[in-house]
Amino acid sequence: MADILVLATSTAGVVDEVALQAITFGRRMAAAGAVHVFVAGDEAAAGALAGSGATRVHLARHDAFATFAPDAVAAALWQVAGEIRPAAIVGPGTEAGNTILARTAARAGLPFAANCVALTLGEPSTLTRLRWGGSLQEEAILRGRPAIASLAPHVVAAETADAAAPEVAPFTPALADADLVVRVVDRVPAASGGVSLADAKVVVSGGRGVGSADGFAPIEELAALLGAAVGCSRAVTMAGWRSHTDQVGQTGTKIAPNLYIACGISGATQHMAGAKGAKKLLAINKDAEAPIMAAADYAVIGDLHEIVPAISAEIRRVRGG
Amino acid sequence: MKVLVAVKSVPAVAGRIGLTPDERAIDTKHLSFTISPHEECAVEEAVRLIEKGGGDSVVVTLGPEAAVEQLRDALALGIARGIHLVTDGEEWDPESTAGAIVEAIRADEAESGPFDLILMGNESADSAGYQVAVRVAAALGRPVVTTIKGLAVDGRTVRCEQEASGGRDVFSLPLPAVVAVLEGLNLPRFPSVPGRLRAKSKPIATSRPARPEQRLEMQRLVVPQGATKQAEILGHGAEAAPKVVEVLSGLGLV
Ligand SMILES: Cc1cc2nc3c(=O)[nH]c(=O)nc-3n(C[C@H](O)[C@H](O)[C@H](O)COP(=O)(O)OP(=O)(O)OC[C@H]3O[C@@H](n4cnc5c(N)ncnc54)[C@H](O)[C@@H]3O)c2cc1C
Ligand SMILES: Nc1ncnc2c1ncn2[C@@H]1O[C@H](COP(=O)(O)O)[C@@H](O)[C@H]1O
Numbered sequence: 405m406a407d408i409l410v411l412a413t414s415t416a417g418v419v420d421e422v423a424l425q426a427i428t429f430g431r432r433m434a435a436a437g438a439v440h441v442f443v444a445g446d447e448a449a450a451g452a453l454a455g456s457g458a459t460r461v462h463l464a465r466h467d468a469f470a471t472f473a474p475d476a477v478a479a480a481l482w483q484v485a486g487e488i489r490p491a492a493i494v495g496p497g498t499e500a501g502n503t504i505l506a507r508t509a510a511r512a513g514l515p516f517a518a519n520c521v522a523l524t525l526g527e528p529s530t531l532t533r534l535r536w537g538g539s540l541q542e543e544a545i546l547r548g549r550p551a552i553a554s555l556a557p558h559v560v561a562a563e564t565a566d567a568a569a570p571e572v573a574p575f576t577p578a579l580a581d582a583d584l585v586v587r588v589v590d591r592v593p594a595a596s597g598g599v600s601l602a603d604a605k606v607v608v609s610g611g612r613g614v615g616s617a618d619g620f621a622p623i624e625e626l627a628a629l630l631g632a633a634v635g636c637s638r639a640v641t642m643a644g645w646r647s648h649t650d651q652v653g654q655t656g657t658k659i660a661p662n663l664y665i666a667c668g669i670s671g672a673t674q675h676m677a678g679a680k681g682a683k684k685l686l687a688i689n690k691d692a693e694a695p696i697m698a699a700a701d702y703a704v705i706g707d708l709h710e711i712v713p714a715i716s717a718e719i720r721r722v723r724g725g
Numbered sequence: 726m727k728v729l730v731a732v733k734s735v736p737a738v739a740g741r742i743g744l745t746p747d748e749r750a751i752d753t754k755h756l757s758f759t760i761s762p763h764e765e766c767a768v769e770e771a772v773r774l775i776e777k778g779g780g781d782s783v784v785v786t787l788g789p790e791a792a793v794e795q796l797r798d799a800l801a802l803g804i805a806r807g808i809h810l811v812t813d814g815e816e817w818d819p820e821s822t823a824g825a826i827v828e829a830i831r832a833d834e835a836e837s838g839p840f841d842l843i844l845m846g847n848e849s850a851d852s853a854g855y856q857v858a859v860r861v862a863a864a865l866g867r868p869v870v871t872t873i874k875g876l877a878v879d880g881r882t883v884r885c886e887q888e889a890s891g892g893r894d895v896f897s898l899p900l901p902a903v904v905a906v907l908e909g910l911n912l913p914r915f916p917s918v919p920g921r922l923r924a925k926s927k928p929i930a931t932s933r934p935a936r937p938e939q940r941l942e943m944q945r946l947v948v949p950q951g952a953t954k955q956a957e958i959l960g961h962g963a964e965a966a967p968k969v970v971e972v973l974s975g976l977g978l979v
Contacts, residue, residue: 663973
């Protein structure tokens with residue numbers, strides 16, 4: 405039995421799915437112990453945790469939370485930890501979750517393990533975490549109390565609990581001036597348009613095999629016919645053929661479409677680290693032995709410059725008839 | 726302006742990752758070494774800042790003897806000098822990595838003044854601890870932002886942009902500051918032959934820090950068993966198009 409403190413991030417009044425996953429993760433570790441959930445500033449999110457399994461919600465109220473201010477959040481989270489003395493502090497392994505927990509750990513002088521898939525508390529704690537964007541895992545020991553760790557997104561499904569709505573305990577954290585230096589001061593809106601790669605239901609990508617920036621015209625044509633987003637590999641962005649916003653992979657965008665069409669892409673681990681969420685994969689490659697074949701559901705072998713336009717023509721023919 | 730960039734030497738894995746027999750390291754017999762794409766962008770940004778405003782630039786790495794290659798790569802791109810914190814090849818956890826880098830920063834700053842900007846990758850390519858930059862900043866008492874894809878120095882402030890849903894969030898930090906960046910910040914240049922030649926004579930200071938007790942200690946690596954599939958070959962060349970469209974229809978796309 406152990407008391408657990410969970411960092412819950414939220415977006416405009418709605419608790420993030422990954423934060424609900426972290427609460428479920430925390431509940432399993434707590435067993436009969438209490439699950440304390442921390443929310444910075446977002447009143448509506450704090451009030452929306454019935455059924456999440458939270459025992460108590462600590463709602464930090466401060467002007468600092470009007471925009472993202474990671475040091476202020478870390479300071480308030482660590483203040484709650486000082487009161488309840490949890491065995492572990494966990495949160496979502498998102499960019500925001502990881503930076504807040506890293507700051508909490510640095511402030512506390514404790515180790516921090518990012519993107520865990522399993523954590524067993526003890527002296528020391530043992531854990532499994534992701535490396536190389538998930539292409540590799542590590543089993544490790546964590547020496548520090550409370551154990552501070554983030555949960556890799558989407559490895560634990562959020563489970564609802566039938567417990568009563570948790571008590572919400574608002575408090576005003578004591579923040580130092582230094583905690584307020586790092587905060588969002590402005591928002592530049594995105595030029596809208598096109599299907600976002602991360603949310604696209606279909607993605608058509610090109611790799612080095614496309615050969616040039618102009619070589620993407622047939623890929624774009626096929627994508628337009630399918631209402632798909634266009635993606636690419638790092639070989640393409642490094643060559644300057646496309647912007648990095650189109651890159652799929654470990655250091656690019658993680659996609660989760662129903663169908664991923666990868667043309668002239670070999671299937672390096674770092675590329676596949678961003679394409680694991682695809683439900684079906686069609687590989688178009690002149691090399692029947694390319695590594696991507698081991699991850700593909702369907703394959704067409706040959707020159708993409710012939711195959712891709714032929715597919716577009718066939719779609720038009722079928723639709724026209 | 727004085728800028729520091731931190732890079733980590735990692736094996737350039739491409740296909741399936743192989744492990745050493747003790748399962749405590751990647752088998753690098755047939756691999757070259759590289760740095761994270763995020764760090765490549767950090768190096769490029771440092772070079773651009775110095776090209777524009779003048780000043781001193783330093784690249785630091787904590788790693789084995791062979792990691793000097795990754796320092797030379799950064800020097801070939803235009804960084805002025807290197808600091809090599811030499812290890813015996815054992816892993817250092819993020820906390821002790823940050824500790825060693827902080828010591829090196831303090832020593833360099835005592836000699837030649839403070840770094841206005843410290844640039845790092847958002848996460849290292851291999852162990853991805855998501856924290857060295859944050860820890861270095863905390864130890865030095867400097868502000869730090871992570872996941873940065875846009876950066877502009879204006880006098881004594883640095884404006885940093887981070888992707889957010891529906892746009893970009895902007896931070897404005899006073900210098901000196903620490904910034905952890907993402908690939909996409911810029912398009913890194915390739916090293917030139919003269920650049921490579923110049924790099925050979927640029928200074929690299931070495932020291933051997935002591936490895937403290939590890940509080941996040943790797944025990945074993947595991948290659949996750951991804952489901953290997955038997956791809957259904959729909960055909961060869963343009964002739965496969967009708968078969969592909971059948972599959973697309975089956976998925977409700979045509
Ligand atoms: C730390 C790190 C992070 C990385 N992050 C990413 C990332 O986020 N995303 C990413 O994509 N990569 C990433 N990489 C790079 C990755 O390792 C590969 O180098 C890259 O994915 C290769 O791109 P590619 O498949 O387009 O090129 P290649 O590996 O060169 O493959 C080209 C393929 O095209 C095929 N081909 C060639 N011509 C034709 C033709 N006419 N018709 C059909 N097929 C053809 C070839 O058979 C081959 O399979 C990263 C690397 C490192 C070290
Ligand atoms: N061994 C190292 N030597 C130099 N810099 C490092 C080292 N490890 C990590 N860093 C820097 O810290 C960043 C974040 O690393 P990490 O916290 O391990 O994800 C990296 O992208 C590097 O810029």
